[in-house]
Amino acid sequence: MSPVxxxxxxxxxxxxxxxxxxxxxxxxRFGVNDVYGDPIFKVREQFRGRREITxxxxxxxxxxxxxxxxxxSRWEVFRGQSTEQKNLIFSVKISLMIEFRTKLDVFLxxxxxxxxxxxxxxxxxxxxxxxxRKQKFMVTVSHFxxxxxxxxxxxKKxxxxxxxxxxxxxxxxxxxxxxIGSFLSFRATRVILDAAGxxxxxxxxxxxxxxSRWEVFRGESTEDKNLIFSVKxxxxxxxxTKLYVFLAKNVTEELCDCKVKxxxxxxxxxxxxxxxxxxxxxxxxxxxxxxxxxxKHKFMVTVYPNVDHAFIVALILILxxxxxxxxxxxxxxxx
Numbered sequence: 498m499s500p501v502x503x504x505x506x507x508x509x510x511x512x513x514x515x516x517x518x519x520x521x522x523x524x525x526r527f528g529v530n531d532v533y534g535d536p537i538f539k540v541r542e543q544f545r546g547r548r549e550i551t552x553x554x555x556x557x558x559x560x561x562x563x564x565x566x567x568x569x570s571r572w573e574v575f576r577g578q579s580t581e582q583k584n585l586i587f588s589v590k591i592s593l594m595i596e597f598r599t600k601l602d603v604f605l606x607x608x609x610x611x612x613x614x615x616x617x618x619x620x621x622x623x624x625x626x627x628x629x630r631k632q633k634f635m636v637t638v639s640h641f642x643x644x645x646x647x648x649x650x651x652x653k654k655x656x657x658x659x660x661x662x663x664x665x666x667x668x669x670x671x672x673x674x675x676x677i678g679s680f681l682s683f684r685a686t687r688v689i690l691d692a693a694g695x696x697x698x699x700x701x702x703x704x705x706x707x708x709s710r711w712e713v714f715r716g717e718s719t720e721d722k723n724l725i726f727s728v729k730x731x732x733x734x735x736x737x738t739k740l741y742v743f744l745a746k747n748v749t750e751e752l753c754d755c756k757v758k759x760x761x762x763x764x765x766x767x768x769x770x771x772x773x774x775x776x777x778x779x780x781x782x783x784x785x786x787x788x789x790x791x792x793k794h795k796f797m798v799t800v801y802p803n804v805d806h807a808f809i810v811a812l813i814l815i816l817x818x819x820x821x822x823x824x825x826x827x828x829x830x831x832x
Contacts (some may be wrong), residue, residue: 500588500600500606501587502558502559503558503587507587508740511576512531513531513532514529514530514531514537515529515530515531515532516528516529517530522831526540526541526542526548526678527539527540528540530695535553535724535815536553537552537553538550538552538553538558539551539552539553539555541824543560545562546562546563546582547560548560548561548562548563548622549561549578552823553741555633556726557577558563558576559573559575559577559586560574560578560579560580561572561575562575562580563573564588564708567734568730570590570591571588571589571590571591572588572589573585573588573589573590574586574588575588580632583725585606586606587600587603587604587605587606587615588603588604588606589601589604589618590602590603590604590614592771592773592775596749599619600617600618600768600771601617601618601619602614602616602617602773602775603616603617603618604608611775612775612776612777612802613770613775613777613801613803613804614770614775625714627814629812631736637707640805641697641806641807641808642803642804642805643802643803643806644802644803645802646799646800646801646802647667647799647800647806648667648668648797648798648799648800649665649666649667649673649797649798649800649806649809649810650668650795650797650798650808651663651664651665651795651796651798651813651814652664652665652666652668652795653795653796653817658728662675662676662677663676664676665676665810670746671692672692672814673692674689674691674692674697674807674810675689675690675691675692675694676688676689676690676692676810676814677690678767685701685702686699686700686701686719687699687700687814688700688717689807689810689811689814696716696717697716697720697807698713698714698725698807698809698811699713699714699715699716699717699718700713700717700814700815701719702712702818703727703752709726709729709730709819710728710729710730711725711727711815711818712724712726712727712728713727713728713811714723720755724745725745726742726743726745727739727742727743727745728740728741728742728743728752728757728812728815729741729742729743730754730819736758737756737758737760738757738759738816738819738820739756739758739759740756740757740759740815740816740819741753741755741756742755742756742757742812745831752771752772753772754771755768755769755770755771755777755812756768756771756772757768757769757812757816759780759816763782764777764780765779765781766780766798766813766816767779767780768773768809768812776801777796777800777801777809778797778798778799778801778804778805778809778812779799779802780796780797780799780813781797781799796813796817798810798813
């Protein structure tokens with residue numbers, strides 16, 4: 498992992514630190530020590546909410562300040578004692594604050610689009626813990642995550658009412674995934690295969706639920722022990738559909754791990770990380786420099802960096818089936 502501030506503060510092994518708040522009479526508000534009590538950092542309180550982190554010798558390392566003109570509660574961290582934008586290292590945005598839980602999104606200065614955060618920080622007061630992790634939205638297999646954005650074309654070929662096939666290519670025409678099976682077949686499943694024909698995940702509708710729900714399993718399995726995630730239809734109003742995605746380990750489902758908003762009238766779709774406004778993938782509608790028009794049976798999807806391609810393809814397939822079911826119901830009612 499590359500250093501964010503300086504390589505001299507990186508170690509090849511874990512290190513335990515103690516952060517203690519000092520008396521207000523002291524020049525420094527916080528002291529940071531190692532497990533032996535040796536000072537590592539000091540934190541000085543400044544005017545207008547600013548804070549300065551120094552090393553043990555009181556040499557400035559970074560300056561922290563709140564960004565009061567931000568729509569979100571946001572902090573900025575600058576190199577040394579500067580607060581100029583050219584010396585910005587990263588910014589921190591509160592993405593969730595509910596009762597005892599706080600979630601922060603961290604964006605490095607070169608992440609100007611902020612489509613996907615570079616780090617996440619979680620704090621649970623009831624668990625007395627803080628977790629910081631490098632952000633990577635991997636759900637199926639790690640080699641389906643890329644450090645760069647990738648455009649995928651999902652082409653649907655319909656042969657009859659129960660026989661249809663999906664093929665997923667990149668913009669150069671290279672085969673990425675194939676999809677076999679149909680939700681209208683006896684087994685009512687679809688299997689996503691890699692380019693070599695190896696099963697990655699199996700999708701199936703769950704019929705005994707209060708909400709319309711789909712389940713996605715590892716490989717060709719449909720056993721609960723191989724469940725990866727499930728998708729619940731939150732609302733389908735007119736031409737708009739909203740889905741909530743829950744990973745298998747999220748048993749309480751108090752907060753979704755991902756959400757999807759789709760407008761079939763405009764042929765657009767956006768996938769968000771968690772219940773946030775951070776977009777991790779989107780389906781395009783128009784022919785522009787960065788997108789391709791969507792035909793009746795073709796979807797053009799941009800998957801953002803470090804996001805699982807197979808996961809996004811599975812969500813688009815589920816969305817397509819929701820649209821197809823709604824169309825079939827409307828057709829039956831008209832007859």
